[in-house]
Amino acid sequence: MTSNLKIIKDKIEQAALGCGRNKENVTLVAVSKIHTAETIIPVLADGQRIFGENRVQEAAEKWPSLKEKFEGIYLHLIGPLQTNKVRQAVQLFDVIETVDRPKLAKAIARICEEEGKYPDIYIQINTGHEEQKAGMSPENADEFIRLCRDDLKLPVKGVMCIPPFDEDPTDHFKLLKQIADRNHLSIISMGMSGDYEKAIENGATHVRVGTALFGTRPGY
Numbered sequence: 043m044t045s046n047l048k049i050i051k052d053k054i055e056q057a058a059l060g061c062g063r064n065k066e067n068v069t070l071v072a073v074s075k076i077h078t079a080e081t082i083i084p085v086l087a088d089g090q091r092i093f094g095e096n097r098v099q100e101a102a103e104k105w106p107s108l109k110e111k112f113e114g115i116y117l118h119l120i121g122p123l124q125t126n127k128v129r130q131a132v133q134l135f136d137v138i139e140t141v142d143r144p145k146l147a148k149a150i151a152r153i154c155e156e157e158g159k160y161p162d163i164y165i166q167i168n169t170g171h172e173e174q175k176a177g178m179s180p181e182n183a184d185e186f187i188r189l190c191r192d193d194l195k196l197p198v199k200g201v202m203c204i205p206p207f208d209e210d211p212t213d214h215f216k217l218l219k220q221i222a223d224r225n226h227l228s229i230i231s232m233g234m235s236g237d238y239e240k241a242i243e244n245g246a247t248h249v250r251v252g253t254a255l256f257g258t259r260p261g262y
């Protein structure tokens with residue numbers, strides 16, 4: 043392998059073993075936002091197939107040609123989604139991790155039906171109650187999950203969070219796991235380059251790793 047993929051996969055395995063979990067139950071979502079095909083191709087060549095992008099437009103420009111070269115690519119949308127981009131997102135992504143408000147959920151439900159395509163849905167939770175950050179508040183999470191799953195019939199599979207950058211993420215990870223467990227959702231997307239091992243200790247099933255895998259994003 044030529045990329046950092048093996049290193050990250052080994053660390054995921056160690057973190058899982060360290061807390062008595064099976065590495066098969068932790069999925070790496072390789073966050074390729076900002077990076078160009080040139081940087082992404084070595085990671086694809088090493089076998090990674092699940093990628094996260096945070097902008098619909100950028101993903102639409104980058105991935106169709108990569109999908110022609112590599113089979114079995116699976117894309118997660120991990121950034122904020124505007125209702126006017128929902129159709130493109132539904133067409134392009136296999137998972138939408140950032141469903142966080144009724145208006146968006148309703149637009150997704152309508153367009154999924156029109157397109158006959160249903161990406162998996164994760165509910166984004168604003169565990170830190172940060173005003174500037176996307177995500178449903180933890181207090182309203184259960185009700186929102188019920189709306190998405192029962193009323194709108196969306197395939198809600200999990201929850202995700204982005205903890206505040208200036209805090210120990212542990213309490214946020216624990217809170218997200220509680221919300222997942224009490225709503226019988228099996229997928230918990232949490233943990234980034236700086237804290238994915240801690241996220242695994244706290245029950246993450248999906249970790250979203252960018253910098254540790256691809257290096258610093260250009261322009262950052």
Ligand SMILES: *Cc1c(COP(=O)(O)O)cnc(C)c1O
Pocket residue numbers: 073075096120121204233234235236250251252253254
């Ligand atoms: C960019 C991003 C990541 C990856 O962050 P790194 O620190 O580069 O690993 C994970 N999740 C979301 C939602 C992101 O926007």
